[in-house]
Amino acid sequence: MVYQIEQEKDIILGNLVRAVHILESSEYFRLLIPEVRVNIVYSMENASCPDEVAGIDGRITLVNGKVKAAGYPRFGASDHMARLIIEVRKYDRSYRAGINFAWTPELSTFLEEYCKGRGWDYAGIDRRMEPEEFSSVERRSMPWKIKTLVEICGGKVPKVFYEGPGLGKEPLTVLLGKDAVEVATEVAEISKQYASRCK
């Protein structure tokens, strides 16, 4: 049993290592890095708290124009994205990984079409619509967000979604997937297509 949990942890950490290699090798992912930087998380099958979700220590940043992870993958390295994936999994257990990246009106227009082409749900929440009873309590905000997204998408968690600009909050896009390599591969492809569109 202990052995199985150790092996599950190895798979998660190693998958994140490969995901970071993919992002660092992507020519265009640098275009999608938000001010708060990027994290990518991968959850244990039975995660119930951020310590059971692995992320990249220090997040993924830009150094001299190149994508670079500040630290190693580690369980408990993420808070926000970890709580997000735990909440998502209450609705859809096929998702175990997620990544955040930039959001702008232009990127959103692109993503709406791109997701349609791939048959993915794409939806957003306007953080200004968040009832104050939730937004004022950090821990209660996440359940409201995911619940709202699921309602918009007719009961499903959208594969790609965004949180629009909030007061003091940078807008962000999130992409979900079954593991870290999948979400890294998909977001690298999105950045490539978006870059070719912008030329």
Add this chain to the structure above:
Amino acid sequence: MVYQIEQEKDIILGNLVRAVHILESSEYFRLLIPEVRVNIVYSMENASCPDEVAGIDGRITLVNGKVKAAGYPRFGASDHMARLIIEVRKYDRSYRAGINFAWTPELSTFLEEYCKGRGWDYAGIDRRMEPEEFSSVERRSMPWKIKTLVEICGGKVPKVFYEGPGLGKEPLTVLLGKDAVEVATEVAEISKQYASRCK
């Protein structure tokens, strides 16, 4: 002449190295790291563009709970903080360095008193008050901000100031000084005093 410029660059880069050592050695500075992470900049005497201001490549982040610079000091590594210090120097040439860190209502209350005790001006701008003609054009926002702060402080640039929460913008505090080691030392001291106050 070339030699003097090279030496000025060495002094700036080396001073930033020492500033990073100070921040990484600080026990409490981790408490003041905002979502967008920290940058510290040091400007050449005659800087007129971000390439003539040095900052920390990849910013300063938290890795496993410890303050850590993601990369080396480099000229051109910062955009926002570089434009800020260039604009500040149009009013007060004694400032050549600056650092950004977190802002919360609690920290602001503390800073108001702390700055008073040290004889420093402390002021803030409400980004929601920014005329749209400025906020909608990224490059025009900075002159408005610094001009507004100078007006509030009766013609002086405040030593410490903040930009309150804006739509999609994390609130941040900025501290100015004559070099990077000075601002790092001062902000490390602030974090220590603030931590002892919070206990």
Add this chain to the structure above:
Amino acid sequence: MVYQIEQEKDIILGNLVRAVHILESSEYFRLLIPEVRVNIVYSMENASCPDEVAGIDGRITLVNGKVKAAGYPRFGASDHMARLIIEVRKYDRSYRAGINFAWTPELSTFLEEYCKGRGWDYAGIDRRMEPEEFSSVERRSMPWKIKTLVEICGGKVPKVFYEGPGLGKEPLTVLLGKDAVEVATEVAEISKQYASRCK
């Protein structure tokens, strides 16, 4: 099939991540870091070349007195230690991981006793005894070394062994194990016991 290989790679990379965490958290492992620095490798079940063995990119070094991996785990990151583990596995397939660390006469005396206490074989090769037909051809040296060790140990590959000082070659100790976490844990324990002995 592809999926199984991907999962085997994830387990190896993630196990190396955990091994690095163990070494970086060890208080005493810094005492065992040789001039050539440390690498730790973990081999795929059917590895036949260094690209099928993962190691730490840039090796494990000391930064400001603290153990720190220079880069991420990566397949193909090691040459010497990768060829060593491949050669070892021709004799004993229970070993899949190995780590190199310092060798001194004092440490060797300690290890001889320590290994005896744990029931581990400990042996060394004198690189000055290496026939020139092998030492002059880089790729032929490794088979000679492992063959010699196996002969010394009566047909078994020793769990811990060293290569004594050679001309232009730093002496090194190597410890073998079933995975990277095991060898990291064991070498961290060795460094702890050795440190307490030296006091």
Add this chain to the structure above:
Amino acid sequence: MVYQIEQEKDIILGNLVRAVHILESSEYFRLLIPEVRVNIVYSMENASCPDEVAGIDGRITLVNGKVKAAGYPRFGASDHMARLIIEVRKYDRSYRAGINFAWTPELSTFLEEYCKGRGWDYAGIDRRMEPEEFSSVERRSMPWKIKTLVEICGGKVPKVFYEGPGLGKEPLTVLLGKDAVEVATEVAEISKQYASRCK
């Protein structure tokens, strides 16, 4: 006085930052990285111990085939190269910086010709010739080495020199200069010329 020392430290640390940028940007310097990795040191005018010489923390290594400093410049980060530059300066105070890199018979043949072309002295010491009374005492070895080199070069410290293979010691080349940027620039040029010669 304190201010002058602080400024001297800034110049040294910043010059090392620029030297690292030069080495990391060099396409061919990776070919000259020895097993023990590279350090580059820059001494204070009146240095008498390694704490008054700055080097690169964790040395300069290869990560995924690219030259990369493991840490920041720091006073006291080097021991061997620091003692070397201090000893050199007893004979020639125009040298304040030095870098070590690989040595092979092929590189040595190249360097002999290259140094002649630039009017630089080039000499080597055979560590097997070192009297045991010196080699057995780590701290007494350095004075012997530099004294021997000065004798070979008729009273001058050679700009470029090597320590041949010793028992348990990797052979290394050292290049001296007035500051870190100079030695980095020169060694980057050497690596470029050597690479073009090897094609």
